[in-house]
Amino acid sequence: MSKSALKTASVLAFERNLDVSDAYLWQTNSQANIKSTDADKKLSRSPVTVKEKSVRGTISNRLKNPNKTDPAKLDAETEKANLQTVDSAALNEDNDTLIARFSLKVLPFTGKPNVCNDQNYQQALQQVVTDYVENQGLDELARRYAINILNARWLWRNRVGAEKISVTVKCNDQTISIDDAKSYGLKDFKASDAKVDQIADWIKAGLNDDAFIILYVEACAIIGYGQEVYPSQELILDTGSKKSKVLYRVSDRKGSEDNAGMHSQKVSNAIRTIDDWYTNAEFPIAIEPYGAVTTMGTAFRQPKDKMDFYSLFDNWVLKGETPDASQQHYVMGVLIRGGVFGASGKE
Template sequence: MAKPETPSLLAFERKLDCSDAVFSQTDGNNPEAQEQPVTVSEKSVRGTISNRLKNAIANDPAKLDAEIEKANLQTVDVAALSSGCDTLIARFTLKVLPFDGSPYVCNGAQYRGRLLETATQYLQTEGMQTLAERYAANIANGRWLWRNRMGAENIRITVSNKNDSVTVDNAKALPLDRFDRPSENVAKIAEWIRQGLSGEAFTLLSVEARVQAGYGQEVYPSQELILDTGKSNKSKVLYQTGGKAGMHSQKVGNAIRTIDTWYAQDAAFPIAAEPYGAVTTLGTAFRQPKQKNDFYTLFDNWILKGEQPSTEQQHYVISVLIRGGVFGASGKE
């Protein structure tokens, strides 16, 4: 029998399906305070020239003064709590879909059979516990709040599943750089996620964070990518949905799947599960093909050659499949 080859059509659906995170606000010191939306408004500012200048200008006092005199006019979007509110409320939902290794699209029957056999062996041997605990930790520690987490005095996160819920009273006390043994509350969230990934139960989590940021303080929704800059006179456009500031579902999802500490033995921090370990904010791919620890090398060796990676790298490969994506071979070099 001929050896299976990577099919030209191979794609997986994402199994962690996030909604956008929508922002509201309230006064945390007033139990009777009404919840209000966080809105996006425009602000026009006159900034200073602060970019790195060419040596010819920087070393000539007259030219430098002339450059500094130029106005750096900007129109930007801004989102902030009102003067009567000190607490940001962010909410999103997370649907957890079953994972059994089946691709969404695959045009190679023999390859599909080998893939399902490999995934079944992983599920029987390792199961979804390790990945579920890491996803749960990133929900409970508020990583998905991004910059909003940094400036908060305290964060309380509540996760609900059907008629049950758990609350993490001090999310900032949970670490971002490692995955400790989960507490009772985090373990319960992990069990809900494990049941969803294993297909034992339908899992739809509702997540709410109450972020004590300070009266009138700025908050940070997602920033829109303006592809056609000629149609916008703003240098920064913030995301809003239904009249409320919000965070893209992709940004929330990226934080939840920031579980990969297996890219190096001395990994200082986790990165998102990506085929090449890409972290755009650092401009670095932590999983290089030349090091043979990228997704495609590990995945192909596992499926096509039967070379089983270490347990940690198996977790990584499966987490990328849970992320979803198109992984077929083009046939063109």
Template sequence: MAKKNDVIPSVLAFEKKLVASDGFLYGTSWEERLEKSSTKPVKLIEKSVRGTISNRLKPALQSDPLKLNAEVEKPNLQTVDNCALPEHLDTLKLTFTLKVLGGVDKPSASNGDGFNKVFPDVVRQYTEKSGFIELANRYALNIANARYLWRNRVGAEKIEVHVRADGKQWKFNAREFSLRDFHQTNSEVQELATLISSALSGKMPFLLLEVEAFALVGKAQEVYPSEELVLDKGKGQKSKILYHVNDTAAMHSQKIGNAIRTIDTWYPSYAENDRLPIAVEPYGAVTNLGKAFRSPKDKADFYSLFDRFALGEPLASQDEEHYVMAVLVRGGVFGKSSDKEKD
């Protein structure tokens, strides 16, 4: 068998196979949620507010009441974006499309002849053994449970998801599906998963899903599109900027994609982490927790597994194979530098 340095290319990239659009936010009423005439785009509202000082203070200020009072008296003036349903509408509607592509066995860029000969057989063996069914079932469940609503999911009285694809249509009660259990399913989820697996395995050229999610949150209630990263917080800048497309509040495609690929229950500390699925990432990174759950030290990261898997070497479990393939579906640049470059 060839040496690893001869097989893993220095230039290696895979295009993502789950391509989500931006998500667009609309307001409607629960009783008329399927009537397009009752659907109104959700607009952003700019507010200027005076907040209180609430950040952690230096010890010198904490111990001196006069200095503390002087600090608290300072106005905390902010201009922020806000987003809420109109006063007469009680339901949030989120719409987006998701394209599922095949061709995981074909890198978008690779300068390794040895790798290009070996790797397609490795993917073919995985496809023959599992057919992408495990991954597809998890993606389908994340579509059905409306994980991509993120904060809008919290406190919603009812959540309903409609999916259209390939001339078929499905309706899901999102509350029936757990955000943690990927073994809970039904015939409709399995039917959707079968289509997704067919696209991933190349049995069909592509699959385009049209998704509509309805969340009954209450009249005039605040809703939550994506928040833009404020790089320049100079004078006159808003401290919170929400994302919109042509004046319609929206979610970033990256945020929707992150929710759909939150299927990794195979990382080592899954049981200790309250059985919480994380998004598929090469190092199991969860930025809001400031932690990487797949450490190279434990040989649980993508690169440690991929460098063996790509050569046809057996991994410790099929779960590790599922994880490696899920990262390839995610896409990315995975080239391996030479030892000289590392030094």
């Protein structure tokens, strides 16, 4: 079938190829572990738990007409109790180190959709992916994923307040360890050494279906005795909730449901924060079809600029217009991310 006769499948979906688990949060004392054996270190760990606390807040919202507000009225509002019940998580007073760990399964990336209702379109799509793998290869994507694992970007706010972070990555009977995750920057992907290369090779082997790959990743961040820890925060859909902040909990092997954790989506978002190929890029953003960054309320890949996933993807598959190498990496990164990409008839 000619390219001109092809149309985007109305039903088209890809499963994610980087399958990330939730991150479990633990704590320990770095000084106590200096002289400990490996067995002792495992025994000295304890979960980071989520606790409730009630606080009295103050009025801090922006006033509509601050210059016209009656001082007496504001004083009266200030006297009112603004009681809040919130979740919080922190290290114990005798622990200074946060331990976070998760697993990452790398699934084969063949370009075959999980669901597609047009076989001609599917053949054209798979040929595009095959050509990319043969001509460009998965080296660049794998290397960027590897750097984001080693730089502990996935710790998010916990990374910012850490004095020192070490990261360990295990695959089968091999282990890669680094003592200073912050030596790998967050603003670019220029880092290159044997450890980055090894982890990238593992990821590439999984994507190419050369081996079954599952990585076990652990970070130890020294943040200070008794310091606050930042698990994922739950989205509260029930507006009648008594809590103003609810933290994510994970169950441990003993059945405790108060242990703190991070959503797999949050960890995954950090690992795929590799897109610095958008126009006038100042920093990497997560691989997304429109380059959306919700915390900034901005979509960095606007359809009007023809730099969004759908514009690049459709021109590549339907018209044979191959984008430049960097945008090829981006498009394939979105497919590895997974999602529903069919052409709906609805506006």
